[in-house]
Amino acid sequence: MTGLTSFRARAAWPLPLLLLLAVSRPVAAQSTQEESARQTPVFEVAPRGYVQFDWRGYPEWPIEPGGGRLQFDTFEIRRARIGVDGRWRRLSFEVAVDPQDVDDDTVLKDAYGQFRFSRALRLRVGQFKLPGGREYLTSARTIDFVERSAQSSSADAGRDVGGMLNGEIGKRFEYQVGLFAGDGRGRASRAGVTTAGRLTWAPVKDLEIGTSSSVGRTSAHDSDPANGLDGRMPSGYRFFDRLYVQGRRQRFGIDATFTPGAWTIAAEGLRTSDQRLEQGLDFEDLPSVVATGWSAAANHRFGRRRGGARVRAREIDLGLRFDWLSFDDSAAATGRDSVRLRATDVRQRSAGTLTAGVSWQPTRWGRILGNASLERYGDARSAPEPGKSGPYITLATRFQIELP
């Protein structure tokens, strides 16, 4: 988001909130009337919202936080999500806006309706997240760490306008499959019409395995900025700039979650390839650029009582995560690798982050997260301090207020 756009967005964002307050009255009134008339509510609407205040420290980083290269500032409102969701008979809906979230350059986040034909078949239409990886589909309100892992935030799809069928098949399978206008409305890397799907399987108790895929087409225009994926680490540092891509964009991901007792163990991998048809200097096809990433995380909730009443203030989550993301072209190295936006031999750049985190939610409306991360870069020339591959330390604290 450009500075000007960002400013406008920030200045304008209370408007949806006021609108929400205004429209809530008849909706609530309607709900109350129906409740009194039938005693069984057929129309429900509830406000949803949360705000995340982030403080970050970058000890000994040589670049200025909050600029283009290091995305996050030392203090910022990371998200200010506000919206409503509701239900009427078999129809459910959700609308949410967020002028602060930089993950998508669009204030409108979710705006969709979903009709439930049966447990196995639901139709969702509007703007919402494309089927993708587990962590990406997890709400930013409930993620275990301050930021999602690198492959999830950099290489996975975003929200877009489209239609999707989803449902449960038996007790062990869930599916999502949809057709969308793109793979990330508002993103500079947005592809054209994209199909995406996800299948999850729960073979045994506490274990869920998922796989996801999407296929779309990108189109590069010389006069526009580059339209490929960029690579950012959880610190917000961009180590890989967008390239010009054209042709098929394909994602394939796999993830698994194991939740025995107080533990949550999750692993995820994602491979995204972008064709670069006619992108050579002589309009020749270039090798595809491939983003490969994976992450593994373990979380443990301490203070959890079995059977007795839950005491939130005594529960605390500790977690550890490693994530890694790499960009390269699909052809063999030539010895003339380059960082240019139409390089034939794309210089391989990679980075990994080890993050330790703590999360504490003493009340239903407040949550505190703390993360300490170490980052290391595979190509020292693309590191925050050129020539020094790492480690780079990031400290992050989040205070989250949410509607209970």
Place this chain on the structure above:
Amino acid sequence: MLKVCRRLTPVAAVVLAMASPSAQRDDTHGRDAVPDYERVFNQDSVGRLEIRMASSDWEAVVADMDSMAGRFGGAGGFGMPQPGPGGGGQFPTPSTEAIAACGGRTEGDACSFGTPAVSGRCVQTGNASPLTCVGLPAGGGPGGNPGGGANPGGGFGGNNGQRDDVELLPRTPIYVPVDLTFDGETFHHVGFRLKGNSSLVSTWQRGAEKVPFRLNIDALEERYPEVVNQTFFGFQNLGFSNNILDSSYLRAKVVTDLMRESGLPAPRTAFMRVYLDRGAGLTYLGLYTMIEIPDEPMLDTAFGSSAGNLYKPHGTGGRWTVFVADDFPKRTNDADQDWTDVEDAIAALNDPTSDREVWRRRLEARVDVGVFLRWLALNTLVGNNDAYGGLSAHNYYLYGSPRHRDRLFWIPWDHDLAIPSATGGLGGGGPVGGGGGGQTAALDLFHTRIGADWPLIRRLLDDPVYRATYRGYLEELLNSVLEPARVNADVRAEYDRIVPYVVGASGEAPERSFAGTAAQFEAAAVGPAGVAATLQSRTTAARAALSSTR
């Protein structure tokens, strides 16, 4: 409703309080400031820039320069000849030995002359003057080009993107903090340093306080964290030329403007009155030509993106005969260590031309040939020898534009020695200007005297298609931006605009001025042998030459 509002209120109140626009944003000082060309490079009036510096900082500047170039005002202290009559009676007169020592060399080459031998560098010391060997205490900067421009491996001391090109000095002058005031706005802790080579050396030698300098607005941000990413109305770097080598003060601005008007990606320029306070009150230093240093604002404006590679070539590599990475210091993306765009372009240029169509197609995919040919045409018509193909292989930038498939664009630079005139200098000159020294009768419009050591000219003009394109540009320029009435009017307007600030009651103090008397200044600018007349005579000669050449 009440219930809904009650649930929303705490969140809304906190968010409303925290989401107010940041006080850090600033449309004149901030990093997000939109470059204000209209305000900074105002073409309708001459701006006033006030610089305030601590006296101790000025003393540090003097001590730093003294250690490199000898005592301030110590004429001849580092091998420079004494000032003598030239354009405006201000230019030093080089000795014949010093001129002979640079025969067949290009600017920046190492040289020596005299007994005992004085080592130095070849520099053009005046408008239309030949290269002159300028001696320095340490023989100039490190890593010279001892065998002349054609020697492989030559350079100027490695890849130091902040250095000036022809390293007469062993290191870059120091930055000191200054406060700037311009158009009602003040900027604190701006980085100020002296800049230039022959112009700086000449000024220093003469002890003239009107020194050429450069402002890097956030250069001292580590020392003064409060100015991190500070800009000057959106600009980060500005150069200030004192015009010591041009007694009309017009060449740098007029020619650079012509370049821009003809469609070339040239930097903006503007005249600026510069006042300096070193602790004892403001003193009028003189009239400067302020020049935009090619970086983000210019690249974004001209090319739509500043994310590409910007080079300031020099040395052997700057000729494009062979690729020499050290001769292409990067001014952007310098950490990437990636020169594949230049390497590819030089290879394509020097590919066999047996299949000319293929050769042209490959070259045009890597270099914007049209821009280069247009520059060459205009540069030839204005007789700028201090450029590629003439006396130097360093007065240009190259930009690999991401919005143009990484094609390299030629960005012209440094025109204060263009338009060779009798009043401007000492005669002579190299071939790229198509004949210099005010001699317009023998214009070599098609550069027949240039050889294979300047392949961008030789190979392009040997190609019939490019030769025809080049000829078309010559004709177009002669009938558009160089149309005589228009040139005369433009030069006259610029002269009228600046004359009160150069000579007369509000003009420069004689001890700081390089313009001479009012009569000399007028003669250099709009006199019978001045800038306007010389340019007109060159275009007349060019028309004649064009009609007699196929």
